[in-house]
Amino acid sequence: MDFKVISIGALPANPLWGERSPVRTGHATTTLVRSNAVGEASKPVNILVDPGLPGPAMVARLGERTGLEPDAITHVFLTTFHPETRRAIEVFSDAEWLISPREREWVGVPLAQSLGRLAETQRAAEAAGETLDEDQQRMLEVLRRDVAVLQRCKPAPDKLAEGVDVFPLPGVSPGCTGLLLSGRETTLICGDAVATAEHLEQGKVLPSCEDREQAKESFAEAIEIADLLVPGRDNVVVNPTRRPF
Incomplete structure:
Protein backbone atom coordinates (compact mmCIF):
# COMPACT_ATOMS: atom_id res chain seq x y z
CA MET A 1 0.00 0.00 0.00
CA ASP A 2 1.25 3.48 -0.83
CA PHE A 3 -0.15 6.94 -1.41
CA LYS A 4 0.71 10.12 -3.29
CA VAL A 5 -0.70 13.63 -3.10
CA ILE A 6 -1.93 14.49 -6.60
CA SER A 7 -3.00 18.07 -6.01
CA ILE A 8 -2.52 20.33 -2.99
CA GLY A 9 -5.77 22.03 -2.04
CA ALA A 10 -6.55 25.54 -0.86
CA LEU A 11 -9.18 27.24 1.28
CA PRO A 12 -11.18 29.97 -0.48
CA ALA A 13 -10.49 32.11 2.59
CA ASN A 14 -7.99 31.15 5.27
CA PRO A 15 -8.96 32.75 8.59
CA LEU A 16 -5.45 32.14 9.93
CA TRP A 17 -4.20 34.55 7.27
CA GLY A 18 -6.75 37.18 8.27
CA GLU A 19 -9.03 36.40 5.31
CA ARG A 20 -12.74 36.83 6.03
CA SER A 21 -14.18 36.37 2.54
CA PRO A 22 -13.13 34.26 -0.47
CA VAL A 23 -10.02 35.46 -2.29
CA ARG A 24 -9.37 32.31 -4.34
CA THR A 25 -11.16 29.26 -5.68
CA GLY A 26 -11.24 26.64 -2.96
CA HIS A 27 -10.46 23.03 -3.76
CA ALA A 28 -9.65 19.98 -1.69
CA THR A 29 -6.33 18.19 -1.60
CA THR A 30 -6.52 15.14 -3.85
CA THR A 31 -4.69 11.96 -2.87
CA LEU A 32 -4.18 8.67 -4.68
CA VAL A 33 -4.05 5.52 -2.56
CA ARG A 34 -2.76 2.33 -4.19
CA SER A 35 -3.35 -1.05 -2.61
CA ASN A 36 -4.93 -4.43 -3.27
CA ALA A 37 -8.52 -5.54 -2.88
CA VAL A 38 -9.39 -7.05 0.49
CA GLY A 39 -8.36 -10.72 0.40
CA GLU A 40 -7.24 -10.49 -3.25
CA ALA A 41 -3.54 -9.68 -3.41
CA SER A 42 -3.52 -9.95 -7.20
CA LYS A 43 -6.27 -7.35 -7.69
CA PRO A 44 -4.90 -3.77 -7.62
CA VAL A 45 -7.01 -0.93 -6.28
CA ASN A 46 -6.49 2.77 -7.09
CA ILE A 47 -8.50 5.02 -4.78
CA LEU A 48 -8.70 8.72 -5.61
CA VAL A 49 -9.68 10.84 -2.60
CA ASP A 50 -11.48 14.18 -3.08
CA PRO A 51 -10.99 15.08 -6.77
CA GLY A 52 -11.53 18.79 -6.14
CA LEU A 53 -10.03 20.39 -9.24
CA PRO A 54 -12.07 20.91 -12.42
CA GLY A 55 -12.09 17.86 -14.67
CA PRO A 56 -9.42 18.82 -17.25
CA ALA A 57 -7.03 20.04 -14.55
CA MET A 58 -7.61 16.89 -12.49
CA VAL A 59 -6.87 14.62 -15.45
CA ALA A 60 -3.70 16.57 -16.25
CA ARG A 61 -2.48 16.51 -12.65
CA LEU A 62 -3.18 12.78 -12.32
CA GLY A 63 -1.12 12.13 -15.44
CA GLU A 64 1.71 14.39 -14.31
CA ARG A 65 1.94 12.82 -10.87
CA THR A 66 1.29 9.15 -11.66
CA GLY A 67 1.09 8.53 -15.40
CA LEU A 68 -2.41 7.14 -14.90
CA GLU A 69 -5.46 7.78 -17.05
CA PRO A 70 -8.91 8.26 -15.44
CA ASP A 71 -10.01 4.73 -16.33
CA ALA A 72 -7.26 3.35 -14.07
CA ILE A 73 -9.05 4.72 -11.00
CA THR A 74 -11.12 1.96 -9.41
CA HIS A 75 -12.67 4.00 -6.57
CA VAL A 76 -13.36 7.64 -5.75
CA PHE A 77 -13.76 8.40 -2.04
CA LEU A 78 -15.23 11.67 -0.77
CA THR A 79 -14.35 12.81 2.75
CA THR A 80 -17.45 15.05 2.64
CA PHE A 81 -20.01 16.00 -0.01
CA HIS A 82 -18.78 19.60 -0.13
CA PRO A 83 -18.61 20.81 -3.76
CA GLU A 84 -14.90 21.56 -3.37
CA THR A 85 -14.16 17.85 -2.85
CA ARG A 86 -15.85 16.57 -6.02
CA ARG A 87 -15.63 18.93 -9.01
CA ALA A 88 -14.02 16.26 -11.21
CA ILE A 89 -15.91 13.22 -9.98
CA GLU A 90 -17.80 12.65 -13.25
CA VAL A 91 -14.47 12.23 -15.05
CA PHE A 92 -14.06 8.93 -13.21
CA SER A 93 -17.19 7.31 -14.57
CA ASP A 94 -15.67 3.81 -14.54
CA ALA A 95 -14.86 4.00 -10.83
CA GLU A 96 -17.00 3.12 -7.84
CA TRP A 97 -17.91 6.29 -5.93
CA LEU A 98 -17.92 6.06 -2.14
CA ILE A 99 -18.92 8.29 0.77
CA SER A 100 -19.68 7.62 4.42
CA PRO A 101 -23.26 6.45 5.08
CA ARG A 102 -23.70 9.24 7.66
CA GLU A 103 -22.67 11.95 5.20
CA ARG A 104 -24.88 10.49 2.49
CA GLU A 105 -27.88 10.52 4.80
CA TRP A 106 -27.19 14.00 6.19
CA VAL A 107 -26.85 15.54 2.74
CA GLY A 108 -29.49 13.51 0.93
CA VAL A 109 -32.69 14.53 2.70
CA PRO A 110 -32.31 18.34 2.50
CA LEU A 111 -30.93 18.05 -1.03
CA ALA A 112 -33.98 16.11 -2.19
CA GLN A 113 -36.28 18.57 -0.41
CA SER A 114 -34.61 21.57 -2.05
CA LEU A 115 -34.86 19.97 -5.48
CA GLY A 116 -38.51 19.09 -4.88
CA ARG A 117 -39.42 22.64 -3.89
CA LEU A 118 -37.69 24.20 -6.88
CA ALA A 119 -39.15 21.64 -9.27
CA LEU A 140 -32.14 23.75 -10.52
CA GLU A 141 -29.31 22.45 -12.69
CA VAL A 142 -26.91 22.41 -9.73
CA LEU A 143 -29.39 20.54 -7.55
CA ARG A 144 -30.10 17.97 -10.24
CA ARG A 145 -26.39 17.35 -10.69
CA ASP A 146 -25.82 17.07 -6.95
CA VAL A 147 -28.67 14.60 -6.55
CA ALA A 148 -27.35 12.52 -9.45
CA VAL A 149 -23.86 12.44 -7.95
CA LEU A 150 -25.13 11.53 -4.49
CA ASP A 158 -15.35 -0.01 6.85
CA LYS A 159 -12.38 -1.33 4.87
CA LEU A 160 -11.79 -0.09 1.32
CA ALA A 161 -8.69 -2.16 0.55
CA GLU A 162 -5.79 -3.87 2.27
CA GLY A 163 -4.38 -1.38 4.75
CA VAL A 164 -7.06 1.21 3.97
CA ASP A 165 -9.79 1.75 6.59
CA VAL A 166 -12.39 4.48 6.94
CA PHE A 167 -11.91 6.75 9.96
CA PRO A 168 -14.89 8.89 11.04
CA LEU A 169 -13.97 12.52 11.76
CA CYS A 176 -16.86 13.80 7.55
CA THR A 177 -14.68 10.71 7.20
CA GLY A 178 -10.99 10.17 6.55
CA LEU A 179 -8.95 7.18 5.45
CA LEU A 180 -6.47 5.49 7.78
CA LEU A 181 -3.55 3.95 5.90
CA SER A 182 -1.53 1.27 7.66
CA GLY A 183 2.06 0.84 6.54
CA ARG A 184 5.53 1.50 7.92
CA GLU A 185 3.95 4.68 9.27
CA THR A 186 0.31 5.29 10.03
CA GLN A 202 -2.12 26.05 16.03
CA GLY A 203 -4.67 23.42 17.07
CA LYS A 204 -7.47 25.14 15.14
CA VAL A 205 -10.56 23.78 13.40
CA LEU A 206 -12.45 25.57 10.66
CA PRO A 207 -14.97 28.18 11.86
CA SER A 208 -17.54 26.79 9.41
CA CYS A 209 -17.82 23.45 11.26
CA GLU A 210 -21.33 22.10 11.76
CA ASP A 211 -20.39 21.04 15.30
CA ARG A 212 -17.33 22.83 16.65
CA GLU A 213 -16.90 20.73 19.79
CA GLN A 214 -17.19 17.50 17.83
CA ALA A 215 -14.70 18.87 15.30
CA LYS A 216 -12.22 19.53 18.10
CA GLU A 217 -12.60 15.94 19.31
CA SER A 218 -11.98 14.61 15.81
CA PHE A 219 -8.95 16.89 15.45
CA ALA A 220 -7.53 15.44 18.68
CA GLU A 221 -8.20 11.87 17.52
CA ALA A 222 -6.39 12.53 14.25
CA ILE A 223 -3.30 13.75 16.09
CA GLU A 224 -3.45 10.82 18.48
CA ILE A 225 -3.55 8.09 15.86
CA ALA A 226 -1.38 9.15 12.92
CA ASP A 227 2.32 9.57 12.21
CA LEU A 228 1.60 11.42 8.96
CA LEU A 229 -1.43 13.54 8.14
CA VAL A 230 -2.80 14.67 4.79
CA PRO A 231 -4.80 17.84 5.57
CA GLY A 232 -7.87 18.72 3.56
CA ARG A 233 -6.20 21.78 2.00
CA ASP A 234 -2.45 21.18 2.28
CA ASN A 235 0.39 18.78 1.57
CA VAL A 236 1.25 15.79 3.73
CA VAL A 237 2.80 16.74 7.08
CA VAL A 238 4.52 14.89 9.90
CA ASN A 239 2.52 14.79 13.11
CA PRO A 240 4.30 17.40 15.28
CA THR A 241 3.59 15.39 18.43
CA ARG A 242 5.52 12.35 17.17
CA ARG A 243 9.23 11.79 17.39
CA PRO A 244 11.17 11.52 14.12
CA PHE A 245 11.02 8.05 12.59
Whole structure:
Protein backbone atom coordinates (compact mmCIF):
# COMPACT_ATOMS: atom_id res chain seq x y z
CA MET A 1 0.00 0.00 0.00
CA ASP A 2 1.25 3.48 -0.83
CA PHE A 3 -0.15 6.94 -1.41
CA LYS A 4 0.71 10.12 -3.29
CA VAL A 5 -0.70 13.63 -3.10
CA ILE A 6 -1.93 14.49 -6.60
CA SER A 7 -3.00 18.07 -6.01
CA ILE A 8 -2.52 20.33 -2.99
CA GLY A 9 -5.77 22.03 -2.04
CA ALA A 10 -6.55 25.54 -0.86
CA LEU A 11 -9.18 27.24 1.28
CA PRO A 12 -11.18 29.97 -0.48
CA ALA A 13 -10.49 32.11 2.59
CA ASN A 14 -7.99 31.15 5.27
CA PRO A 15 -8.96 32.75 8.59
CA LEU A 16 -5.45 32.14 9.93
CA TRP A 17 -4.20 34.55 7.27
CA GLY A 18 -6.75 37.18 8.27
CA GLU A 19 -9.03 36.40 5.31
CA ARG A 20 -12.74 36.83 6.03
CA SER A 21 -14.18 36.37 2.54
CA PRO A 22 -13.13 34.26 -0.47
CA VAL A 23 -10.02 35.46 -2.29
CA ARG A 24 -9.37 32.31 -4.34
CA THR A 25 -11.16 29.26 -5.68
CA GLY A 26 -11.24 26.64 -2.96
CA HIS A 27 -10.46 23.03 -3.76
CA ALA A 28 -9.65 19.98 -1.69
CA THR A 29 -6.33 18.19 -1.60
CA THR A 30 -6.52 15.14 -3.85
CA THR A 31 -4.69 11.96 -2.87
CA LEU A 32 -4.18 8.67 -4.68
CA VAL A 33 -4.05 5.52 -2.56
CA ARG A 34 -2.76 2.33 -4.19
CA SER A 35 -3.35 -1.05 -2.61
CA ASN A 36 -4.93 -4.43 -3.27
CA ALA A 37 -8.52 -5.54 -2.88
CA VAL A 38 -9.39 -7.05 0.49
CA GLY A 39 -8.36 -10.72 0.40
CA GLU A 40 -7.24 -10.49 -3.25
CA ALA A 41 -3.54 -9.68 -3.41
CA SER A 42 -3.52 -9.95 -7.20
CA LYS A 43 -6.27 -7.35 -7.69
CA PRO A 44 -4.90 -3.77 -7.62
CA VAL A 45 -7.01 -0.93 -6.28
CA ASN A 46 -6.49 2.77 -7.09
CA ILE A 47 -8.50 5.02 -4.78
CA LEU A 48 -8.70 8.72 -5.61
CA VAL A 49 -9.68 10.84 -2.60
CA ASP A 50 -11.48 14.18 -3.08
CA PRO A 51 -10.99 15.08 -6.77
CA GLY A 52 -11.53 18.79 -6.14
CA LEU A 53 -10.03 20.39 -9.24
CA PRO A 54 -12.07 20.91 -12.42
CA GLY A 55 -12.09 17.86 -14.67
CA PRO A 56 -9.42 18.82 -17.25
CA ALA A 57 -7.03 20.04 -14.55
CA MET A 58 -7.61 16.89 -12.49
CA VAL A 59 -6.87 14.62 -15.45
CA ALA A 60 -3.70 16.57 -16.25
CA ARG A 61 -2.48 16.51 -12.65
CA LEU A 62 -3.18 12.78 -12.32
CA GLY A 63 -1.12 12.13 -15.44
CA GLU A 64 1.71 14.39 -14.31
CA ARG A 65 1.94 12.82 -10.87
CA THR A 66 1.29 9.15 -11.66
CA GLY A 67 1.09 8.53 -15.40
CA LEU A 68 -2.41 7.14 -14.90
CA GLU A 69 -5.46 7.78 -17.05
CA PRO A 70 -8.91 8.26 -15.44
CA ASP A 71 -10.01 4.73 -16.33
CA ALA A 72 -7.26 3.35 -14.07
CA ILE A 73 -9.05 4.72 -11.00
CA THR A 74 -11.12 1.96 -9.41
CA HIS A 75 -12.67 4.00 -6.57
CA VAL A 76 -13.36 7.64 -5.75
CA PHE A 77 -13.76 8.40 -2.04
CA LEU A 78 -15.23 11.67 -0.77
CA THR A 79 -14.35 12.81 2.75
CA THR A 80 -17.45 15.05 2.64
CA PHE A 81 -20.01 16.00 -0.01
CA HIS A 82 -18.78 19.60 -0.13
CA PRO A 83 -18.61 20.81 -3.76
CA GLU A 84 -14.90 21.56 -3.37
CA THR A 85 -14.16 17.85 -2.85
CA ARG A 86 -15.85 16.57 -6.02
CA ARG A 87 -15.63 18.93 -9.01
CA ALA A 88 -14.02 16.26 -11.21
CA ILE A 89 -15.91 13.22 -9.98
CA GLU A 90 -17.80 12.65 -13.25
CA VAL A 91 -14.47 12.23 -15.05
CA PHE A 92 -14.06 8.93 -13.21
CA SER A 93 -17.19 7.31 -14.57
CA ASP A 94 -15.67 3.81 -14.54
CA ALA A 95 -14.86 4.00 -10.83
CA GLU A 96 -17.00 3.12 -7.84
CA TRP A 97 -17.91 6.29 -5.93
CA LEU A 98 -17.92 6.06 -2.14
CA ILE A 99 -18.92 8.29 0.77
CA SER A 100 -19.68 7.62 4.42
CA PRO A 101 -23.26 6.45 5.08
CA ARG A 102 -23.70 9.24 7.66
CA GLU A 103 -22.67 11.95 5.20
CA ARG A 104 -24.88 10.49 2.49
CA GLU A 105 -27.88 10.52 4.80
CA TRP A 106 -27.19 14.00 6.19
CA VAL A 107 -26.85 15.54 2.74
CA GLY A 108 -29.49 13.51 0.93
CA VAL A 109 -32.69 14.53 2.70
CA PRO A 110 -32.31 18.34 2.50
CA LEU A 111 -30.93 18.05 -1.03
CA ALA A 112 -33.98 16.11 -2.19
CA GLN A 113 -36.28 18.57 -0.41
CA SER A 114 -34.61 21.57 -2.05
CA LEU A 115 -34.86 19.97 -5.48
CA GLY A 116 -38.51 19.09 -4.88
CA ARG A 117 -39.42 22.64 -3.89
CA LEU A 118 -37.69 24.20 -6.88
CA ALA A 119 -39.15 21.64 -9.27
CA GLU A 120 -42.60 22.50 -7.92
CA THR A 121 -41.86 26.19 -8.49
CA GLN A 122 -40.90 25.36 -12.07
CA ARG A 123 -44.13 23.44 -12.65
CA ALA A 124 -46.19 26.31 -11.25
CA ALA A 125 -44.35 28.79 -13.46
CA GLU A 126 -44.90 26.67 -16.56
CA ALA A 127 -48.60 26.32 -15.73
CA ALA A 128 -48.81 30.11 -15.67
CA GLY A 129 -46.97 30.39 -18.99
CA GLU A 130 -43.80 31.63 -17.32
CA THR A 131 -40.28 30.33 -16.79
CA LEU A 132 -37.80 30.32 -13.94
CA ASP A 133 -35.41 33.24 -13.82
CA GLU A 134 -31.74 32.65 -14.60
CA ASP A 135 -30.70 32.20 -10.97
CA GLN A 136 -33.47 29.69 -10.32
CA GLN A 137 -32.67 27.77 -13.50
CA ARG A 138 -29.00 27.65 -12.58
CA MET A 139 -29.84 26.42 -9.09
CA LEU A 140 -32.14 23.75 -10.52
CA GLU A 141 -29.31 22.45 -12.69
CA VAL A 142 -26.91 22.41 -9.73
CA LEU A 143 -29.39 20.54 -7.55
CA ARG A 144 -30.10 17.97 -10.24
CA ARG A 145 -26.39 17.35 -10.69
CA ASP A 146 -25.82 17.07 -6.95
CA VAL A 147 -28.67 14.60 -6.55
CA ALA A 148 -27.35 12.52 -9.45
CA VAL A 149 -23.86 12.44 -7.95
CA LEU A 150 -25.13 11.53 -4.49
CA GLN A 151 -27.33 8.77 -5.88
CA ARG A 152 -24.28 7.32 -7.61
CA CYS A 153 -22.22 7.44 -4.39
CA LYS A 154 -22.41 4.18 -2.45
CA PRO A 155 -22.05 3.92 1.34
CA ALA A 156 -18.38 3.20 2.00
CA PRO A 157 -17.53 -0.08 3.75
CA ASP A 158 -15.35 -0.01 6.85
CA LYS A 159 -12.38 -1.33 4.87
CA LEU A 160 -11.79 -0.09 1.32
CA ALA A 161 -8.69 -2.16 0.55
CA GLU A 162 -5.79 -3.87 2.27
CA GLY A 163 -4.38 -1.38 4.75
CA VAL A 164 -7.06 1.21 3.97
CA ASP A 165 -9.79 1.75 6.59
CA VAL A 166 -12.39 4.48 6.94
CA PHE A 167 -11.91 6.75 9.96
CA PRO A 168 -14.89 8.89 11.04
CA LEU A 169 -13.97 12.52 11.76
CA PRO A 170 -17.34 14.20 12.42
CA GLY A 171 -17.65 17.88 13.18
CA VAL A 172 -16.86 19.71 9.95
CA SER A 173 -19.95 17.86 8.82
CA PRO A 174 -21.73 15.02 10.63
CA GLY A 175 -20.35 12.46 8.19
CA CYS A 176 -16.86 13.80 7.55
CA THR A 177 -14.68 10.71 7.20
CA GLY A 178 -10.99 10.17 6.55
CA LEU A 179 -8.95 7.18 5.45
CA LEU A 180 -6.47 5.49 7.78
CA LEU A 181 -3.55 3.95 5.90
CA SER A 182 -1.53 1.27 7.66
CA GLY A 183 2.06 0.84 6.54
CA ARG A 184 5.53 1.50 7.92
CA GLU A 185 3.95 4.68 9.27
CA THR A 186 0.31 5.29 10.03
CA THR A 187 -1.12 7.93 7.70
CA LEU A 188 -4.48 9.66 8.03
CA ILE A 189 -6.11 11.41 5.09
CA CYS A 190 -8.03 13.95 7.15
CA GLY A 191 -10.28 15.92 4.86
CA ASP A 192 -11.19 19.25 6.40
CA ALA A 193 -11.07 17.78 9.93
CA VAL A 194 -7.46 19.04 9.78
CA ALA A 195 -7.54 21.77 7.17
CA THR A 196 -3.92 22.91 6.75
CA ALA A 197 -0.49 22.54 8.32
CA GLU A 198 -1.05 25.85 10.10
CA HIS A 199 -4.34 24.66 11.55
CA LEU A 200 -2.48 21.59 12.78
CA GLU A 201 0.31 23.65 14.35
CA GLN A 202 -2.12 26.05 16.03
CA GLY A 203 -4.67 23.42 17.07
CA LYS A 204 -7.47 25.14 15.14
CA VAL A 205 -10.56 23.78 13.40
CA LEU A 206 -12.45 25.57 10.66
CA PRO A 207 -14.97 28.18 11.86
CA SER A 208 -17.54 26.79 9.41
CA CYS A 209 -17.82 23.45 11.26
CA GLU A 210 -21.33 22.10 11.76
CA ASP A 211 -20.39 21.04 15.30
CA ARG A 212 -17.33 22.83 16.65
CA GLU A 213 -16.90 20.73 19.79
CA GLN A 214 -17.19 17.50 17.83
CA ALA A 215 -14.70 18.87 15.30
CA LYS A 216 -12.22 19.53 18.10
CA GLU A 217 -12.60 15.94 19.31
CA SER A 218 -11.98 14.61 15.81
CA PHE A 219 -8.95 16.89 15.45
CA ALA A 220 -7.53 15.44 18.68
CA GLU A 221 -8.20 11.87 17.52
CA ALA A 222 -6.39 12.53 14.25
CA ILE A 223 -3.30 13.75 16.09
CA GLU A 224 -3.45 10.82 18.48
CA ILE A 225 -3.55 8.09 15.86
CA ALA A 226 -1.38 9.15 12.92
CA ASP A 227 2.32 9.57 12.21
CA LEU A 228 1.60 11.42 8.96
CA LEU A 229 -1.43 13.54 8.14
CA VAL A 230 -2.80 14.67 4.79
CA PRO A 231 -4.80 17.84 5.57
CA GLY A 232 -7.87 18.72 3.56
CA ARG A 233 -6.20 21.78 2.00
CA ASP A 234 -2.45 21.18 2.28
CA ASN A 235 0.39 18.78 1.57
CA VAL A 236 1.25 15.79 3.73
CA VAL A 237 2.80 16.74 7.08
CA VAL A 238 4.52 14.89 9.90
CA ASN A 239 2.52 14.79 13.11
CA PRO A 240 4.30 17.40 15.28
CA THR A 241 3.59 15.39 18.43
CA ARG A 242 5.52 12.35 17.17
CA ARG A 243 9.23 11.79 17.39
CA PRO A 244 11.17 11.52 14.12
CA PHE A 245 11.02 8.05 12.59
